[in-house]
Amino acid sequence: MCFKNLPIEFDVHGQARLREDWQAVPVSAGGGDHDRVAEAIARGAQLRDFDIDPVTRVAGALAFHTIVDLQNRRVVDARTEAALFRGYEVILKGRDPLDAIHISSRACGVCGGVHATCASMALEMAFSVVPPPLAIIARNLAEGAELLYDHTLHLFLLAGPDYSEKIVSRTSPSLWARAQRVPAPRAEGYGMRTIADIMRGLNPLSGPLYREALDITRAAREIAVLMLGKYPHPSTIFPGGLGTEASTHIFNQVLGRIVRLLDYAKKVVAIWDDLLNFFLTEVPDYSRVGERPANLISTGIWDDPETYDASYARCSDWGERRLATPGVLVEGELRTTRLAAVNLGVEEFVDHSFYKRWEGHRFPADQHGSPLSPFHPWNKETIPDPTRRSWKEKYTWGTAPRWDREPMESGPLARQWITSVAGKLQNEFIRAVPGGLEIDLPRGETPATTLRWMIPARPNTLERNRARAFHIAYCGMVAYTFLLKAFEYLRLGKTAMATPYTVPTNETLGVGFWEAGRGTLTHHVVLDGGRIANYQILTPSTWMASPRDPFGVPGPYEEAVMNTPLLEEYDSPEDFTGIDILRTIRSFDPCMPCTVHLYAGGRTMHRDATSCACALED
Template sequence: MTTEKNRDLVEMAWDPITRIVGSLGVYAKIDFKAREVAECHSTSSIFRGYSVFMKGKDPRDAHFITSRICGICGDNHATCSVYTQNMAYGVRPPALAEWIINLGESAEYMFDHCIYQENLVGVDYCERMVRETNPGVLEQAERTESPNAAAHGYRKIADIMRALNPLEGEFYREALVMSRVTREMFCLMEGRHVHPSTLYPGGVGTIATVQLFTDYLTRLMRYVEFMKKVVPMHDDLFDFFYEALPGYEEVGRRRVLLGCWGTLQNPDHCDFTYANMGDWGREAFVTPGVIVDGELVTNDLVDINLGMRILLGSSYYDDWAGQEPFVTHDPLGNPVDMRHPWNQYTIPRPQKRDFADKYSWVMSPRWFDGKDMLPLDTGGGPIARLWSTALNGRVDIGGIEATGHSVIIRLPRTATKPETTFEWKIPRHNGEPLSNAIERNRARTYFQAYAAACALYFAEKGLDEVRRGHTQTWEPFEVPEEAISCGFTEAVRGVLSHHMVIRNGKIANYHPYPPTPWNASSRDSLGTPGPYEDAVQNTPIFEENPPDSFKGIDIMRAIRSFDPCLPCGVHMSLGQGRELRKVHTPHAFDAG
C-alpha cells in the first residue's frame, strides 16, 4: 500500500456543492496516478440553533416552529414533533387522522424523491454531463439497447441520458410536472406545503370527505402510471453504468451500517405511548431497524432510542460534560446516557476551520450497540427503509409484501398501462451486501413506487372510515406540567427523531435529529469519519478528464446519492496555494 508521503496528492474542494439543499463543502485529496480519493472531509458552515431557542416555548408550538428547520421536508419535522407531543400529552388521534397524515407523508416522499432523483441527481447521469466527464461511456451508451425499452420508450441508453438533460430533456420536464401533481396531493391532506397548516397534536384539522380522497386518488393514479416508466428506466441506466465501467460498484461504497426509524404509522396499533413503543413501532408500514453488515440488529424503537449518542468530535461546540442531566431514566426505568439527546446541551463555539481539529457545525450522532459507537447512515433514506422493511418481513398489505430478502411492490392497472409488479432486492456484489452510490439512487426510485402503493392502501382505509361515519379527526388533550417524550419517523432523506423535556408546562429541552447530522457528521471524538467522508475516501476515479479540467463527477455522485439537505455556488481549491474561484449564479448542470 502506498503511503501518503509517497503519493502525489492533489487537494481539491467543492464548497458549497450545488444541486442539494444547504451549504455542504467537500474537501478531498486525490491521487490521480492511483485514480482514487485518498482523504475526504465534509463541512457545513451553517449553525441553526433550534435546540437553543426552543427552550421556554409552549410545547404546543413545537411543530409550527420545527417545521421551519427545513424548506424541503418541513412537514416531516412537523409530523415528528406532533408524534413527540402526542406521547407527552398522552393523546391518541382518531384513526382517520393518522390515515390522512400517512397520505400527506406518502405524497411528500413521492414529491421530494421525484424532484431530487429526476431534476437534481439525475443530471449527474445525463447526456451533457457524461459527454463532459466520460465521452467513452457516452459512445458505448449510443450503441447499447435498453432492455426495458418497451416499458419506458427509450430505445438506447443514450436516449435515456438525453431525456435527463436539464431543462431540455423530455423526462426532466415530465418529472417537473409530476412534482407539481404530488405537491397538490400533499396540500389536499395537510393544507400547505411544506409547512402544514392542518397538522396538530391529537390529529388534524383536515375536513375528511369522499371528495377529498377522490381528488387525491385522481392525482395518485397519474403518478402510479408514471412510476411504471420510471422504475424500468432507472434500472436500465444504473445497470448500464456497472457494465460500462467495471468496478463502479466501489464508487460511494461504505460498510453497510444503516438506520431506519420507521414511518407511516398503523393507527390500529399505534397509541404513541413509550411503554408500547417497541410494539407499535414494528407495526408501521415502513419497519424500523438498525442494520449492521447487512443484518438486522434490532427493530425495537426503545432500543434504538436508548442507543443514541451525540458525540462532538470535530464540530464547533463545547462539551456539556459536568452539566446536570435532564433525564436519568426513561419511562420504563432504563438508564439514559448523558450523551443522549434528552440530556444534550448545545453550546456553540465558532472558530477557524482546522481539519486537524474542528471543521464543521455538524455534530456526530452515533448508535451504541453495547460495544461500538456505530456511524450509521441512511443512504439518502430509501435504501435503509427498503432494507429494514425487507429483513423484518412484516408488511403485507396487498400492494406491498416484505419477503425477508426483498420488497414486492404491486401497482394496479392505470389508464394506459397494465397491472405491474416490481421487486426491490437487497443489493449484493460478489455475495457481500452492497451500499454504494448506484444502489442508493436505485432504492430512491423503487421507494417512490413503494410510497405510491402505500398511499393507495391509506386512501382506501380513509375512505372506509368516512363511509362508516367515523369522521372525527382530532382528539382533545391537556399539556402536563412535567413530561419526557420522543418521536420517531423518516424524513425524506432518512431517520428523524425529536426529543422533548417539559418542565413547568414549558419546553426545558428539545433536540431534533434529522438525517443530515447522521450522514454529514464530521469525524467523531474517536476519529471515525462521518458517512459522507467514509463513502468518498477510497472511491475510485473513473472520470476521463485530467486534473486541470477535473469535475469530480464520481465524488459528486457518491455525495449526492445521500440526497444531502444542507444553497449553491462553486469554489474549487487546486492545492499548492492555488485557488480557482468561479463567481457566478450556478445552474442545474454544475457538477459541484
C-alpha cells in the same frame, strides 16, 4: 442484547446500567482515524486538495474537503463541513410546546411538513394524546406525498443531471460513445431507444425526463396540500390530529393523483434500472463508487391507525406495525426492530463540531428504566462554540450521531433493506421476499405489474439511486393502501380528525419517530412547567453528513467518498471535475444551498444551480 459497543452492562438482578468506562473506544473503531495522508506521501503519491464549497442541493450549506491522489485514482482523505449554524434547538428552549411544530417546520422548505409531523408526535407522547384513526391516515397520506415529491425531485432534477448527456459526454467520453450504441432494454416502458436517449432525457432544463419531473412533483405536492391545507409549512398540524377536512370529495381528488403517480412509478423504475445496469455492466468498478458497510438505521413510518397510541411504553409494538419497519443493521446484521432499542442506542458527539460538550447527565434512564448515555439527545444541550476551522480538530456545525457508536446511513435504501430482512411487513400490495421486496402496482393508463427490488451486496452510489426509484412505487402503494382505509372509515362514519389535549405541567419526555425522504428524523423534547426545557432535532443529513466522532471514525459521507475510486476520464489535473465524488455525495440526497464554488488546488470552479451538475467552468 442488540448493543455491542454502547457501554451497558447487567447486574446480578438483570438490571441494565451504564458502565463507569462509558467513554471507552468501540471495538469497531479499530485503530481510529489513522493518517492516510502521511501513508500516501510515504508511498510517493502526489496529492492535491479538491474542495467543493458549497455542494449544490435544495437547502442548507454543505462544503466538502478532499485530498485526492489523481495518479492512483483514489481519495486519500475527506471532511464534511456543515457551514451554517441555524439554532432551532436554542430558539425553542423556554417556549410554549406548540411552538415546536411551527418553528421546527421552518428547518426545511422541502420537507417542512415532515418536521411539523415529527414535532407533533413528540408532543403526543409528552401529552399522552392519541389522534383519531382518520387523522393518522391523513398524515400517513401526507407523508407518502412528501416522499413521492422528494424522490422525484432528487432522481430527475438534482442527482439526475449527474448522469445526463452533458456530464457523461464530458467526464466519460468512451462511456458516452457506448451508450449511443446500447439499446434500452425496456424501451417500451418509457419510449427511448438507447441508453444515450435516457441520458439526453436527463439534461437539465431541456431534457424531457427533467421537464416531466417538474410536472409530477406538482401532483405530489397537491396531495400534501389536500391533506395538510397548504405547503410549505402547514399550519394545520397539532398534537392529537389535523385541522383539515376529511370527506369523500377530498379523498377522490387524492385518488386521481395517486393513480397517475403509480403509472409514473413504473416508468421511473424501468429508466433507472436500465441506466444503472448499463453503468455497472460497462464499468464494473462503479459498484465501488460510494461503497460503505451496510450500517443502516430507520425509525420506520406510516402508522397503523388502530395500533398507534403515541406512548413510549408501547412504541416498540406500534412501531413494528408500521408499513416501513423500524430497525438497525450493522454490517448487514439486523440488530433490532424495536423503537425503544433504536432510541436507547443513539448518542450525539460534538468533539469535531463547533459546539461545547455539555456537563451533567439529567436523565440516567428512559421511561422504562433502561440506561441512557450522557450523550443521548434527551441529555444533550446545544451550546454553540464558533472557532477557527481545523480539519484535525473542529470543522463543522454538524454533529456526529451514532447508534451503538457506529456511523449510520438512512434513507430509502435503509428503509427497504430493513423492511425486507425484518419480515414484519403486513400489506396487501408490498411484501418481503427472500433478498428483497415485491411491489404490486395496479392498472392505470399502463398495465398492472409487479416490481421486484433486490438487496445489493453493499450500499453504494448507484444502489442508493436505484432504491430511491423503487421507493416511489413503494410510497405510492402505501398511499393507495391508506386511501382505501380512508374510504372505509368514511363509510363507517368515523370522521373525527382531532382529540383534545392538555399541556402537562410536570416534567415529561417525548420523542417523535418519523422520516423525511432522505432518511431518519427524530425530535426529542423535555417539558417542564408547561414549557420546553430542551429540544433536540436529529435529521437524516445530521446522521450522514457527520464529522469524525471521538473515536476517529468518519461519518457516512466521508467514509463513502474515501472508498470511491476516481473513474472519470482525465489526462491532467486541470481536466479533473470530481464527478465521482459529487455523485457519491448526492446519492445520499443531502440538504445543500444553491450555487457552488469548487476550489481545486488554486482553481475555483463555478456551478449553475439550475443544473446541479453541469456548466462546470474554470
